[in-house]
Amino acid sequence: MEFRIATDELKKALYRAQGIVERKTTMPILANVLVNATKSGVTVTAFDLDIGIVSEHPAEVSKPGAVTLSAKYVFDIVQNLPDAQVTLKKLANNYVDISSGSAHFKIVGMAAEEYPKLPKEESAPLVQISGNTLLEMIKKTQFAISSDETRYILNGVYFEPQAGGKVRMVATDGHRLSLIERELTGDFKLKGGVIIPRKGLMELKRLLDEAPDAECHLGFAENSALFKKPGLTMVMRLIDGQFPEYQRVIPKEGEKVVMVPKMSFLESLKRIALLSADKSYAVRIGLEENKLLITANNPDLGEARDVLEVAYRGGDITIGFNARYLTDVLSVMETDEVSFELGDEHSPGVIHAPGDRSFTAVVMPMRV
Amino acid sequence: MRKIVHIDMDAFYASVEQRDEPSLRGRPVVVAWRGQRSVVCAASYEARTFGVRSAMPAMRAERLCPHAVFLPPDFTRYRAVSRQVHEILARHTSLVEPLSLDEAYLDVTEPKSGLPSATEVARAIRRSIREELRLTASAGVAPNKFLAKIASDWRKPDGLFVIRPHQVMDFLAPLPVGRIPGVGKVMEGKLAAMGISTVGELRAVAAVELEQRFGSQGRRLHELAHGIDESPVQPERPVQSISAEDTFERDQPLEALGPTIRRLAERVWAAAAREPERIGRTVVLKLKTAEFKLLTRSHTPPTPPASAQELVSIALSLCGRVELPERTLYRLVGVGLGNFRDTAPARPQLKLFD
Ligand SMILES: [Mg+2]
Numbered sequence: 193m194e195f196r197i198a199t200d201e202l203k204k205a206l207y208r209a210q211g212i213v214e215r216k217t218t219m220p221i222l223a224n225v226l227v228n229a230t231k232s233g234v235t236v237t238a239f240d241l242d243i244g245i246v247s248e249h250p251a252e253v254s255k256p257g258a259v260t261l262s263a264k265y266v267f268d269i270v271q272n273l274p275d276a277q278v279t280l281k282k283l284a285n286n287y288v289d290i291s292s293g294s295a296h297f298k299i300v301g302m303a304a305e306e307y308p309k310l311p312k313e314e315s316a317p318l319v320q321i322s323g324n325t326l327l328e329m330i331k332k333t334q335f336a337i338s339s340d341e342t343r344y345i346l347n348g349v350y351f352e353p354q355a356g357g358k359v360r361m362v363a364t365d366g367h368r369l370s371l372i373e374r375e376l377t378g379d380f381k382l383k384g385g386v387i388i389p390r391k392g393l394m395e396l397k398r399l400l401d402e403a404p405d406a407e408c409h410l411g412f413a414e415n416s417a418l419f420k421k422p423g424l425t426m427v428m429r430l431i432d433g434q435f436p437e438y439q440r441v442i443p444k445e446g447e448k449v450v451m452v453p454k455m456s457f458l459e460s461l462k463r464i465a466l467l468s469a470d471k472s473y474a475v476r477i478g479l480e481e482n483k484l485l486i487t488a489n490n491p492d493l494g495e496a497r498d499v500l501e502v503a504y505r506g507g508d509i510t511i512g513f514n515a516r517y518l519t520d521v522l523s524v525m526e527t528d529e530v531s532f533e534l535g536d537e538h539s540p541g542v543i544h545a546p547g548d549r550s551f552t553a554v555v556m557p558m559r560v
Numbered sequence: 561m562r563k564i565v566h567i568d569m570d571a572f573y574a575s576v577e578q579r580d581e582p583s584l585r586g587r588p589v590v591v592a593w594r595g596q597r598s599v600v601c602a603a604s605y606e607a608r609t610f611g612v613r614s615a616m617p618a619m620r621a622e623r624l625c626p627h628a629v630f631l632p633p634d635f636t637r638y639r640a641v642s643r644q645v646h647e648i649l650a651r652h653t654s655l656v657e658p659l660s661l662d663e664a665y666l667d668v669t670e671p672k673s674g675l676p677s678a679t680e681v682a683r684a685i686r687r688s689i690r691e692e693l694r695l696t697a698s699a700g701v702a703p704n705k706f707l708a709k710i711a712s713d714w715r716k717p718d719g720l721f722v723i724r725p726h727q728v729m730d731f732l733a734p735l736p737v738g739r740i741p742g743v744g745k746v747m748e749g750k751l752a753a754m755g756i757s758t759v760g761e762l763r764a765v766a767a768v769e770l771e772q773r774f775g776s777q778g779r780r781l782h783e784l785a786h787g788i789d790e791s792p793v794q795p796e797r798p799v800q801s802i803s804a805e806d807t808f809e810r811d812q813p814l815e816a817l818g819p820t821i822r823r824l825a826e827r828v829w830a831a832a833a834r835e836p837e838r839i840g841r842t843v844v845l846k847l848k849t850a851e852f853k854l855l856t857r858s859h860t861p862p863t864p865p866a867s868a869q870e871l872v873s874i875a876l877s878l879c880g881r882v883e884l885p886e887r888t889l890y891r892l893v894g895v896g897l898g899n900f901r902d903t904a905p906a907r908p909q910l911k912l913f914d
Contacts, residue, residue, distance in 0.1 A: 207809040218790065219779070241776040267807070271891065272850075308771055339834055367909050429775045432746050441912045466866045473866070493863065514909060516833065519867065538910060556910040 193257025193282040195229045197249060199273050199292060202236075202280075205247040206267040208424070209238035211395050212245060213263040219308075224260035226307045227280065229253045237310070238263060243392045243428040244310040245399075257282055258304035266290070269297055311427055316411035316418045319378030323404040323421070329361045330397045332372045332551055335520040337390050338365035349393055350435040352385030360385075362438050368517045369438060369554040382412055387435055392417070392428035399426065442554055443542055446533025448506035450479060451546060454530045457484075458522040460498045464488045465515035467496035473515040474560050479534070480508050488515075511537045512560030518543070521553040561725055563678035564793065565666040566700040566708035567649065567685060570717035572662035573602035575695050576641050577631055588628035592618040601633045605717060635661075641693065648688045652681050657793045665705050667793035679722050686720060703728065706789035710739060728787035733760030740784050742777065750774075759785050798900065799838050802831045803846070805894030811850040814879055814886070817893050821845070824895040825875045829868035832897055839864050840897035843871060845878035848892035857881045860899065871897065 206225065214222040217240075226237040234251040237244060259282045270278065275293035282288055286301040330349070338346035343366070350362040357377035363370050388396075396419060400408070409420040412430075419426040465473045467488040478485035484502045489495035511534060521543050522530065533542040537557060544552045569575065573591040578584045588607035592600045600621050603612040610625035621628070642661040649656050652675070655667035668681045675681050682699040689697045696718040700711025703725050714721035723731050737759060738748050750773075756762050763785040770778030783789065804827040806820055832840055842860040849855075857878040865871045875895045 203809055210807070218783070241771055241779055271807075271809075271811070308768075311772070311775070339830065364912065366911050366913060369912060433744070436913055462867050462869060466863060466870075468866065516867070519869075540912060554912065556912050558910065559908045 193227070193229050193259055194255040194280070195234055195251040195253040196277055196279045197234060197251035199270060199276050199278045201249040201251070202278060203267070203270050205234075205236035205249055206263060206270055208245055208247050208399070209236060209263045210267060211391075211398060212238040212240055212243055214240045215264070221260060221302050221306055221308070223262060223264065224302055224307070225263045225266070226258060226260050226304055228258040228304070229280075230256050237307070239308060239310055241308060242389070243395060244426070245395070246310070246425045248423045248425075255281075259286055259288055259301045260304055260307050261288060261299060261301045266299065269299075311413075311416050311429065316413040316416075317379065317381045318409040318411040318418065318420065319376070319380055321376045321378065321408050321410050323400045323406060323408040325374050325376060326408070326410070327397065327400045327404050329359070329372050329374055330393055330400075332524045333361045333363040333370045334390070334393060334397070335524070336363040336365055336368050336370035336553075337393075340365070344431060345387065345433040345435060348387040348389040348431045350385045350438070351388055353380050353382055362435070364436065364438060364441075367514075367556050368520075369441065370521065370551075371438070371442070371553075372551045374550070376410075380410075380412055385435060386412055386417070387431035387433065388417060389428065389431050392426075395428075396426065399424065441540065442552065443533070443535060443540055446535050446539075446542055448479060448504075448509060448534045450484060450502050450504040450506070450532050450534075451529050452484060452500065452502055452532050454522055454525055454528060456500055457530070457532075458519055460486050460500060461515045461519050461522070464496045464498050465519075467493055468515065474512055474558050475515045476510055476512050476560055478508070478510040479504055479506065481505060509534060509537065511541070512558040513541065513555060514558055517555045521555070525551070561669075561703050562667060563669045564702055564705055564708040565668055565678055565682050565685070566702075566705070566712040567645075567664050567666065567682075568698050568700075568712045568716070569645065569662035569689075570696045570698060571602055571604050571608075572641075572695075573633060573638050574604035574607070576638055578604060579694050580637075584629055588612070588625050590618070590621050590625065590628045590630050591633050592621065592630060593632050594618065594630065641695070644693055645689060645695075645697075648685060648692065651688075652685065655793045655795055658796055665708065665793045679720075682720055682722075686718075704787070704789040705791055705793065706741060706784055707731075707787060709741070710735075732785070732787055733758065733763070735759045737762055740781065742780065747774075747777075798902070799835050800900050801844075801896055801898035802828050802835075802840065803844065803894055803896030803898075804828050804831075805846060805892055807892045808890070811889035811891050813889055814882060814884075817847075817879065817890065818876060820893050821875050821879070821895055822872050824893065825872040826868045828895050828897050829871050835900075837903060838900045839903040840900045842897070842899035843874040843878065844894075844896035844898055845875050846892075846894035846896065847882065847890050849884065850889040850891050852891075855882065855884075858898070865897070871895070 209225045228235045234249050236247045273292035274295055278292040286303055288299045288301045290297040333349050352360045354360055358373050359376040360373045406421045411418045417428050464475050464486045467490045468474050475488045484500040487497045527545040529546055530543055531546045540554045540556050542554055574589045577589055589604040590607050591602040592598055598618045600614050600616050602614050607625050607628050612621045612625050638661055652671045652673045653666050653668050657665040668678045671681050678701045682701050686697055698712045698716040699720045700708040702708040702711050702723040707723050711721040711723050737743050737751050767782040770782045804824045841864045842858050844858040846856045
């Protein structure tokens with residue numbers, strides 16, 4: 193294997209690999225990337241047995257071949273090369289010579305044959321999607337993904353195609369839930385929903401962020417998802433199991449509905465939560481005629497109180513919430529006003545844009 | 561070869577209730593909140609003979625065993641007893657990893673009690689729990705955590721079971737694959753479709769094939785089927801600091817670091833939220849220049865940062881305390897939260913579902 197490539201291209205490939213490769217693993221080769229030079233260019237593959245990306249780059253290949261190299265160290269090296277071009281050449285025993293300008297590195301690699309094979313792409317029907325829409329859907333659900341590893345079904349986002357070319361994405365950690373429905377036209381040929389794991393979703397977000405307007409394709413085979421954009425393919429294993437019946441926990445319409453100015457609500461919650469007694473950011477929200485009160489108290493510090501003017505004529509109620517669960521939701525919303533719906537002190541609160549439930553967040557209260 | 565003990569208290573909450581209230585002894589006791597959506601926290605062995613199990617809906621338990629005594633859980637008391645159990649465990653090793661109030665792993669490769677074998681340690685622990693606390697525990701002894709946990713269940717309740725290194729392969733072979741941690745109904749079904757129902761049959765499948773089909777989980781299955789589990793016993797140490805860092809694709813000037821600092825601070829915040837009983841007071845910004853010079857700046861606000869946004873703004877303001885020349889380029893930036901203290905336990909958060 194021998195090729196010459198623009199330093200920036202190699203840097204980009206290795207940068208993409210950083211989030212995937214495993215540093216703590218019983219399989220040392222998983223800390224490496226597979227570099228494969230063919231007549232048409234060079235591919236750099238990163239794989240952790242669950243998520244794999246293959247990044248394609250133009251290069252002058254003088255001798256096809258493949259080798260694996262440490263993703264981390266070679267990235268450090270490539271970032272500090274003196275020249276805009278770099279040459280990689282495989283030597284005996286999987287050593288690799290990396291040369292750029294006056295600098296030479298001789299790096300220990302491992303045999304390409306030992307690198308695990310990515311899941312076969314099989315016959316995933318690929319659907320062209322809007323990168324911007326998928327990015328929005330990820331941003332509006334990811335915060336509700338559970339970080340409790342023992343609840344692995346909830347360690348991802350449920351992706352559920354709907355009738356009429358829409359897709360719903362739902363995340364929940366058992367205390368709160370976030371749902372978004374958007375148009376992603378095309379037939380994914382899925383029987384029901386699938387669960388996309390958090391790590392894969394975060395990598396997908398990173399790749400979409402690189403160029404959200406690029407032509408993107410998404411598809412699903414039996415147990416894996418496939419994402420493609422020019423010069424890049426990503427495969428990931430899906431979480432196997434039954435996502436909870438989320439519809440059951442979304443209240444139809446709350447008894448008490450109040451329109452709240454979003455920014456004031458967000459800022460007020462952040463302010464008042466400063467005085468919350470513990471890290472659950474417990475705040476009390478009170479509704480009275482045309483008033484929304486936010487209070488918190490902390491035995492060591494004192495108490496805090498804020499009032500927002502709102503249009504409200506339902507009955508009085510005081511209910512506790514984790515302020516963070518509310519601010520997580522408000523921070524991703526674009527409308528000036530939000531509709532906040534409550535039942536009683538023990539029933540979930542619901543937030544959505546006025547007259548639009550295509551993004552809906554459900555938050556369970558706290559006992560305060 | 562490591563020596564691991566898994567200790568599991570028998571019907572813990574229910575046993576504590578029976579111990580403290582003699583009239584409950586010998587009777588079916590179910591610890592659960594009343595209510596439509598509540599689940600059984602614990603069931604005494606008398607209740608289990610009627611099919612009552614923990615985590616089953618309380619309503620169902622009531623139908624199965626209507627004459628059982630239903631008690632609301634009293635976690636303050638269970639926690640106190642749990643501390644006493646841990647005090648007994650700590651006599652033998654400082655390597656104790658609590659799994660819950662009633663379960664723990666111990667690494668007794670070199671017990672500080674000086675007992676000659678892990679089996680002796682397990683016996684001593686069971687004896688102390690019985691004599692000092694008037695409760696029973698089951699114990700499993702094995703070369704790793706995965707096997708020790710299976711072993712403690714083998715002679716439950718009030719039992720002790722030892723799996724010696726040379727017995728591992730024979731012991732595992734006939735077990736149904738469902739006994740392997742992480743193998744649920746779905747995985748069981750998939751393995752059954754491959755003609756695999758026992759651990760011995762699983763062992764016969766090549767590692768590469770399992771990896772191809774099941775990814776990292778397949779790799780783990782292969783190891784467990786061979787009795788291999790390297791996961792260490794991790795003593796619970798209160799978190800002291802949490803940090804996140806990122807290396808740039810291209811070195812960046814200070815004024816371009818904002819978005820990355822924001823993202824890292826949010827990540828740190830999310831990780832800190834997983835430690836509800838600890839609170840970090842000091843915000844740290846770490847920078848590495850293109851020339852590999854490392855610098856850190858920190859700030860401890862009068863009240864600990866209370867939101868991701870606050871952490872972000874403190875971290876950003878720390879950039880103002882970097883006195884390097886403006887043209888300096890940075891290759892890495894990190895955000896940390898340190899100087900953690902205990903805080904009041906979180907208030908009860910209601911659940912959408914269990
Ligand atoms: Mg137990």
